[in-house]
Every structure is written in structure tokens, then in C-alpha cells.
Amino acid sequence: MGANEEPIFLRSNAIIEPLVDGFYAWLYTVAPVQAAMNLAFLQVPLLESFLRNPQVHVAAVNNPALRGGYFVGIAEERKDEVAALLESIKRDRADMLTFAAAVAEGEELLRQNATGFDLTPLYPKLPAALNGLVELAYDTNNQPSMHYLEPLVYHSPVYDEGRQSVQLSLEDGVERPFILSTPRLPQPGVLDLSLPFRHPGLEELFRARTKPTTAARLREALELDDAGARQLGSLLDTRPSLAEDRHIDAGGRVRYFGHACLVLQTPEAAIVTDPFISADNRHGDRYTLDDLPDFIDLVLITHGHQDHIVLETMLQLRGRVGSVVVPRSSRGNLADPNIGLYLKHLGLPVTEVDDFDEVPFPGGKVTATPFLGEHSDLDIRGKSTYWVELAGKSVFIGADSSGIDPVLYRYIRNHLGTADMAFLGMECDGAPLTWLYQALLTKPVTKKMSDSRKLSGSNAAQAGDILVELGAREAYIYAMGEESWQGHVMATTYTEDTYQLKQIDEFLGWCRDRGIPAEHLLNKREWRW
Template sequence: MADEPQYLRPNVIIEPLVDRFYAWLHTVAPVQASMNLAYLQAPLLESYLQSPPVHVAATANPELRGGYFVGIPEERSEEVRELLNGIKRTGADMFAFAEAITKAEDMVRQGATGFDLTPLYQKLPAELAGLVEIAYDTNNQASLHFLEPLVYKSKAYIEDRQSVQLSIEPGVERPFILSTPRLPGPDVLDLHIPFRHPGLQELFGARLRPRRLSELREALELDDAQAAQLATLLTGEYGQAPDRHIEEGGRIRYFGHACLALQTPEATVLTDPFISADTNATDRYTYRDLPDHIDLVLITHGHQDHIVLETLMQLRGRVGTVVVPRSSRGNLCDPSLGLYLEHLGLPVLEVDEFDEIPFPGGRVVSTPFLGEHADLDIRSKSTYWIELGGKSVFVGADSSGVDPALYRYISSHLGTADLAFLGMECDGAPLTWLYQALLTRPVTKRMSDSRKLSGSDAAQAGEIVRELGAKEVYIYAMGEESWLGHVMATSYNDDSYQMQQIEKFMSWCKEHDVRAGHLLNQHEWRW
């Protein structure tokens, strides 16, 4: 067969993996990755190996959806054992680093009594030497601060743990990302390459510009068998939608969850990209509906459903800048989103509250994000105010209306919002569901259950809308789309507290003459 230029099929997906677990912030950023490897992922695999049938049965139980159970058939348990042995061997430095963090945190708790901290540096584990600072806050409470750029250069950051799997979107729910590793399979192309590998940008660029198989093979460093498998992911047909650009006015498209594409003829702004590749589905926008160039990608926060690597990696080379909120610099629970994405090869701009980012024909202003992070001291979160095409749009993600006065300040500074998008997952998962591995001091179940990953309820959402003076408001980021299950694992019914609160909020909007909607799958606004 002639080596003719071909396109990458529009329904190809990529799953970025770290030690064969689906990659997200806490498994890539080295401080948090070490803690998750030592205190979550390795123990999870050990638990599975003790009783594979229990884990497999639990993954099939709808009431346990989103739980930490490994959904790999028992007949493949030896592969899991080999995976665990490999993790222990190649990740030895990370296990030692995690143990050092736990010891150092305990040492600081015991030894920092309000006096000079200098003697404590000599007691730090060797693994942390030169990588941390010990400091008091103004309440005389001491803590460790990690020098995160240096940790990326230490033995705790092992890029060789990274790999990717390429395949055709299956159209069925994939295994839950936080618990089930991805083993090799006949229908996936396994590549042991880092996420920043330039060949991946070449590959996904072939959605817009055709490439020869020989060129992609060289760019990705493939052997004969891998090249043959890659050939099945290519097609001679151009797959992009003809209406992905606009010639006048403005447009917003809802791609699902918290992903909005805001467009004018001059520019595109994309929020929290999490996009379906299932081109057989007729109820959603997919990658084929994205414009060829995206000026700004706005990331609201670091949770796995808002900074989605499998989408961001497919957009590399098409994005001008990825805008992320600045972290608190060195806090154990608040890794830098900027460093994370830079090490994956993406162009990044970090912003603080009320920083302004201009783009052709408009501007973005980063605005504060309250709550939703189980009361942890996490600064790397931002809402956004976007002005384009004569409209002002507030993108609120999962921010809480716990203090309505904040939105009064936002409005006094920026004006009235024409449209607002709010998340109302108001009964979220408890603290330990996402942060257990980072807690160096145990918390009770009662404490954990009281500190949830929750956005606004009806009353709080109403106060946000009132203070912003929004004329239209839409509920999004609820995790209801069918293609989000492998990341969200949410399950609602009409009696769910979240759905009841949304209905209550919809009634409030009707009473106050605010146009409102509850988004699902896709929607479009034009002006």
C-alpha cells in the first residue's frame, strides 16, 4: 500500500498512564505522586492481589461506583503482581521520598514549638535535603514548604514511569481512573514514551494536516508491529466539522461537563476541556467540532475532571496559552498546575486573582474561587470573567457561594454578567476520597464526611446570581454526561439532593425573571 498522507481518525483517544494508572495531577506532580504511590496505589494493588474476586465484584456494584477497587479479571492477576513488583523496584526512590515526608511532617509537629527552627534542618531525612523549607505562619504553626521546581529535578520525579495508550473510543464506559490500571491489550497501541514526547503533537496534528505513516512512525519511534497498529488509527477522510469556525458575531458551545468553547471570528477561548471522541454519538460536540486554533485554554482548578490530560494532550500545538491559577508554592496539598503542564510540553501562563489576559477582540480576568476543596489550603483555583463579542460571561466552575459578598466585589470591579455558568454538585465526595494519601495526620470519618468537595446549593447559587446581576444562568459541571463515567463515577436520580437543589434553584430563577437552564450533552448560544 502506498505511503499516502492520511489523517488521524477523529475518534482516536489517548490515555496517559503513570505506572499504568491513568495520569492526573496527584500521580504526576512528584511530591503528591510519591505520596499517592506509597499510600494509595501500591496498597490498592496489594489489596487486589489478596482477593481479586472481591475487587471485581465491587466494581460491578452500582452502589460502590467510584470506590477504590481494581476492576481487572482474576485471570490477569499475575500481570497485576508483575506490575506491583515493577512499581516497587523502579519507584524505590519515590517510596523513600514519601516516607521522608511523613517523618518530616511528624518531626515538625513535635519539634516546632515556637522557637528557632534552625536545629530542625539537621533532623530532616536525607531525601528532603535542599528540597524543603520549614516556616511558621502568623499563628505560630509550623509546616514544610516544598521547593517544587527542584523536586521535579530530584529522584522523586521519574519520567520513565510515563506511557500512553492509543485506541479507538469504545463508546462504553471505561474503568474508573483512580483505581484500575490499564494493562496491555490487543486493541490498544502501547507506547513507552513521556507525555511531552514531540511525536504525540505530530500525531494529533494529523487531525488537521495529513501525515504519512512513515513520518508518524519516525516521529513516535515505532517498531514494525507498532507501526502496523498505528495504521489502523489513520484514515484518508478529513474528519473536521465544517461549522467549527464562525464568520460573524459570537458563539458559545457547551461540550459537556465544564467545557465551554467561546468564539468570535477573531478568537476562541476554551474552558476546562474535557471532550468526547465518540463520533458515532449524535448528542454531543466532539473533537471534530473544535476550531483549528484555540487562543486560550482556561483551567479553573486541579481536580481530575477539570484538568484532563487525555484532552489537553490532543490539543498540544493548537493552543496559544493554557491559563492556570497560581498555587501557594510548596503546600503539600496544592501542587503547581503551571509546573505540571510545563513538564508535559504545554505553553502555560499562571495568574493571580484579577489578573487580566487580553486576546483578539476581548479579555479574560481571573476571579476568586471559594470553597469546594474540603477546606484545604489550596490556592490553585480560579473562576473567570470573559468578555468577547460584546458579552460578559462568568465561568464559575465548582466555586461556592458560601460568602456572597465576594461576588458583590467581583461585580463592582467588572460589571454585570450577561451569562453565568455555575456548578451545583452540592453534596460532593468527602475529604479522604481524593486527598487521603496526602494526609500525614489521620482524620476521623466524621471529620472527613463533614468536609466535602461541594459547590453551591440552591441558596448559594441564587446569591451568586443576585450579586452578579446575571441575566442568564446555566448549571453545568455536574458529571451527568455518559462519557464522563471513567473520571466522574457520579450517579444521580430524581431524588438525589443535588437534583432537588437544582430544581429549587430553577424555581428561584423563574421567580426572579432570570433565564436559566440545566445543561446536558450539548448546547449552543449565538448572537
């Protein structure tokens, strides 16, 4: 047997970064309407700003106080490469840039002319790039809006799979650049694959985490030349590194994998929530991709933020997932891209749910439950919490939802009963509206207005109200970007005096006073019964 025919596996610490035009890919840079807006009104201006004054960007990136800011973390001596990237975007993504400008023009047309009367005369006045892709409508308060026909936009020039590529490398322990601001340029030791995310060769590669393949087969599947094949070799091993205890043979188990990721298991089934999983198995202080069960019946996505639907993890689950359960969006709202459409175009099986829809799995079921708050008061319906029943326990998956109206949770309890375990996020002083949504705002907002509308979950009082209304017997608070392997996505910095941590301490004290077991989670935790 030749070397190219020996059974091989993908190394545990292989990192897969999905990119669009060099920028790290997430929902709002892949879903076509939102991607066009972010490209035109965030990424292009960001690159232009860097080229005007790279020293400012480099200094800002190296300033801990500005962590998570929109600065390009690329050395000044590579500015010619950044200029080439910008030129290629303006040349090759002209349809997207035209569409984004048309969105802004169309929204202004509505603001100036939709005064409660018939909207029909406005259609001929719309920019040509919007023709056939939008519908104009009023709500019952006579407020006009433009609805985007998303399935059609995916089949228009605005959605271009040629933007997509993947970088493969090995985890080196160095924190990656913040994902929303710095494009990835070619680097030594990094394999660039100019393949769309749904390419079958990527599924063949990711399957090699659990099932053997050969170097020859991977070379053909990934369409590699000799140099690419040699580079790929450094990412492969002759042995798998799967954890022996990744399955269970009796009872139930919940494992905390960091951030908002849980793996709930019985001998018959496995459920994963918001997969955001480390590839680095050298430390022993975390569960990694090695610890995932071979087959996952359901992946539950709570909402579309970049730390809850993490594309680099999701792509690696393709081929080993029964279905990805996602909240149904509001259909055509600019701020609310359809998560189901997004994942289907990436080759993943999808089940869309509304509040109180049930999804069965062997030995249990998942019920979608409402999600309040956390989205800067934007009209976003693509968000859901979940109630999981397995092995005799009921588990509430609260994600970043807020207790701003605790009566909601009374309705959940009346419908589903009391929760044995409740998992909540308490990022109660989140980023302002413009940090994530600036590119979608076709009408400027003041800083004061933006700062008042934050991406915040529950504070101590609200978390307590949720627990009371659910009758929850145990409470667990997610780490909020505190895990060391999440800095490129979270870019959070906390001290012991940080408001969020003080609120968590207050909530834990509230639980102690009432005899409710409660913890602030970090890195890893396991529950068995």
C-alpha cells in the same frame, strides 16, 4: 506514491490515555511530590489489597452502589500481571517511595518538635530524601509547615519520566474503568507507547487531527517497530472528520461541550474552558474533538481536579493553543501542586494568573476572579473562576466555586460590572475529604471529620446569592458527570431523588420566579448573538 506516503489523519474516535506506571495520569499522579504520596499511600496499597483478595475487588467493581470506590477492576486470572506491576513499581520507583516515607516522617518531626521556637535545629534531623527540597516555616499563628521546592523536585530522582506512557485505541462505546483505581494492562487492539508525555512524536500524532501527515512520518516520530506501525494504522484515516461549522464568521458564540467545558468564539478568537471532550462522534448528541476550532487562543483551567484538567484532552491540544491560563498556586503546599509547572513539563505554553489579573486575546480579554470553596477546606490557592469579555458580552465562568460568602461576588461586580451569562457547578453534596486527598494526609482524620469536609460547590441558595450579587441576566448549571462519556472520570450516579438534582430544580424555580432565563445543561448547547 507509496501507501506510507499518502496523506493521512488521526481518526476522530481515537482515544489517548496517558498513564503513569499503568495508572491513568492526572495532576496528583504526575506532579512529583503528590505523585510520590499517591503512589506510596494509595496505589501500592491498592494493588497489594487486590492481590490479597481479588474476588472482593471484582465484586465491588461490579456493584453499582460502590461505583467510584477504590477497587481494582481487573479479572482475577490476570493477578500475575498485577503482581508484576507491583514488583516493578517497588523496584523502579524506590526513590519515589523513599521520598513519600520521608514526607510522612518529616511532617511528624514538625508536629512533635516545632513548638514556636527556632526551626533551624530540625533541618539536620530531616530524612535525607528531603534535604535541599524543603523549607520549614511557621505561619503567624505559630502553626508549622513544610514547604516543598517544587521546581527542584522536578529535577530530582522523584520525578521520573520513565513512569509515563500512552495507550491508543478506538472508542468502542464501552465505559472505561474508573481512572483513580484501576491500572491499564495491555489489551488486544490497544497500542502502548512508552514515551514521555512531552515527546515531540505525540504532538505530531495529535496534529494529525487537523493537518495531514504520513504513516511513515508518524512511524519515525513515534519510534514504532513493524508491529506498532501496523497497530497505528487502525487509528488513521485518509480523510479528516472536522466539523464544517467549527469556526464562525460573525458575532459571538458559546458552545457547551459537556461537564464544565465551554468554547467561546468570535471570528478572531477562541477560548476553551476546562477541556473534557468526547472523542466519539457517532451519536450526534454532543460536540466532540471534531468541533474544536483549529487554533485556540486561550485554554482556561479553573482548578486541578481530575475532571477539570483532563490530561488526555490537554495533550491533544498541544501545538494548537496560544496559552493555557492557570491559577497561581500557594508555592510548596503539599495539597496545592503548581499547575503551571505541571503543564510546562508536559510541553504546554502557560500563563499563571492571580485574582483580577487580565489576559488579552484578539477582540477581548479574560480576567481571573476568586474561587471559594469546593476543596474540602484545604489551603489550596490553585483555583480560579474567570470573567470573559468577547463580542459585547460578559460571561462568568464559575466552575465548582461556592457562594459561601456572597459578598465576594459583589466585589467582582464592582470591579467588572454585571454578567450577561453565568455558568455554575452545583455539585452541592460532593465526595468527602479522604476520597481525593487521603494519600496526602500524613495525620489521620476521623470519618466524621472527613465527611463534614466535602468537595462541594453551591447549593440552590448559594447559587442564587451569586446570581444576585453578579447581577447575572442568564444562568446555566453544568451537568455534573451526567454525560455518558465521562463515567471513567466522574463515576457519579444520580436518580430523580438525588439531593444535587433537587437543589438544581429549586434553583431553576428561583430563577423562573424572578424572570431569569436558566437551564440545567446536558451534552450540548449553543448560544449565538
